[in-house]
Amino acid sequence: ATLSPAGYATVDSYIDALTATARAQRKDRFFTYLTSIKEENAYYASGSSAGFGLRFALDQTGQRLFATESFEGAPALAAGIDRGAEILAIGTTSGNLRTVSAIIAAEGTAGLTTAFGPDTPGTARVFRVSDAAGTRDVTVAKADFTLQPVSSRYGAKIIDDSGQRVGYINLRTFISTAEPALKTAFANFRAQGVTKIIVDLRYNGGGLVATAEYLGDLLGGGRSTSEVFDYTTFRTEKASNNQTRFFAPQPESITPTRIAFIGSGGTASASELVINAFTPYLHGNSALIGTNTYGKPVGQIPLDKPACDDRLRVIAFATQNAARNGNYYDGLA
Template sequence: MLKTPNLPLAGRTALSAMLAIALAACGGGGSSTPPTGGGGGTPTPTGTCSIANQIAFADDVLNEWYLFPSLLDNNVNQASFNSVQAYLDARVAPARAQSRDKGFTFATSIAEENALINSGSSAGFGIRLSFDTVNNRLFLFEAFENAPGFQAGMDRGTEITAIGTSSANLQNVSAILASGGPQAVIDALGPSNAGVSRVMRFTQVDGTVVEATVTKADFALDPLSDRYGALIINDGGKNVGYLNLRTFIVADAVPQLRDAFQLFNTNGVDELIIDFRYNGGGLVSVAETMGDLLGEGRVGQLWSQTVLRESKSSENSSEFFENEVQALQPSKIAFITTGNSASASELVINSMIPYLAADSIAIVGSNTSGKPVGQFGFDFDACDLRIRAVTFQTLNANDNGDYFTGLAGTVPNSCQANDDITMALGDANEASVATALDFLSGGSCTAISKSGSDGLAQREAVRETLQPEEPNVAQREIPGLY
């Protein structure tokens, strides 16, 4: 979860003369100002943009604000590092070993993150990829409609079988994966810059084989697809609302969410399927708006709590349901989740637990990521450097928020289900949607294992999200994006 500098969406942030502290709870980023209450001063960047000065700034941030000060390695030598990220990784290694900070503290670009939040700006093919770890195959699990990949004929379920810079040097994906693993495929796809072209051979879901030159371009990430972002599913004469939110990181998600709930109201929806299966999180402010839309009749009641380290406890805060014209009070909600569901997605689910009957809320699919913490953003403006450091944890109205191993076992009900990429998202016959509909109708299901050792989890492990070791700004929030 992110809280952003000076952007109305993200979360609680505060700004000093040279530093923007963005509060992000659950994934995304943004720009905003540091809290202005007690707890000490704000780290101020000094000197030139040397790596030494950037590392020193990162060190000040961690020492003052890091949520788990006892889980910082204080024996790390700044002089031993030539990159800010490597230094951050070393300092937070003890927290990472306890699954308290699974890559959530990182260095990023102020300009790129702000562009993503403001307009969803990204460059690439606009496709999201997973790979079959056993059979060395590469599949799309989603495509953005306004991006080059979709326009070339790629969509959910498409298999990419060969990649090259020209037709003459196409390489089979199976061979690329076999020889160099997922990183070799990432390298073959080229850098995330507009104008980069690749020739790709791919097979569509109906078996049609296409060979096309696809050129990366700048495009806007649409939080709700125009095809399946908000749908009405007629389930035996009962209208069920289906909402697929791709990300919380883009500001435009707020008006799109309001439009979706207007559709649900118009159609008398009382039960919801909320599909977070690929949602890596984003702005706390967007999550709060979504909570308000789920909170008809609850205005003024507690939605979530933000808790900082003890030395910053004066900055702790509570968020309450606010009035939204299109708000619903659903009687049942089934949340579709996978290991890609993180941060703000988990915040929404956890915050709804106190407000639904135990038999009326479930996660469907597989266990979530396990990120009940969020980041503030600390800016070294002269260097276009933003340090996203874990600085707060979120709790629900029952004071619960310790789901570092995922929400299975925390949500009262869970139902195993496959992610069937051969079926369109929102299709009532797609495996996860069908299981969600069955839960809403009172059906029983097999619980998701928190440990991930059950048979379904093992089968799903065959297909993994294609994610670089050092993701760009968009890939941190939109897992598998290229």
């Protein structure tokens, strides 16, 4: 039966009702959502974002807040806040700073989001920061910036492990602008004879399937064009849209003997697609380290209403690896 929107005060509450059954089955954990066409297109095409340019995370106690990443070209790094810094307090002025623990005690972790303010350029906050340089108050205003999907500071490197060269790649998100940086990194890995690689996806919540497939190609130098990277499957009525994606090795591709994927509970979607794709080929030589991933073996299609700049991202397909494994709604382990 069709669910009437009458009686729902907001679009989000209506979407919640539409997806309640799938959510109860853990098959749509807020994967269906409404967003802006303009903003999403800008993000996936160029990494256009607005904010402080920090990625935050709580420690294991859930009481201490840290900057896990500080993005190049964004306000926070320019103000001297880098990854590893602890945020002790947040306020709109130095006179009304509230400690992180006090915010959490009063409002839960949602209170931190409120304390950060809206993601509109010009929104300013004072942070009391503790890092190797000491403790200080820093004022940062949100601004538009372009996210580097592979950090120019630490996103790609070769680690010398007792004479063995190990490639390391930290991919923040799967957007189209990641491809040139990935191409350059893997060309260097190939030139240096790298066959062992660490792929750091611990903070990567996903993105474009096409970019995930490109990363798979760069890691798939030993794969043939007849070997399956992934299957994309729609419901029976839309089966004509089903696709099989084969590996397409690139001139920069490497042939890894071992891959270590670093994951966390924030590793999802396109990140899990890449991790899952290599299990049938490398078996025990492809390992997930860290913690279990989020669990999103499905993808969305866009349903657009341009007059309102509205895009409904709705779950429409599932992904599987070459062994037809893809039922990891509770995460990869």
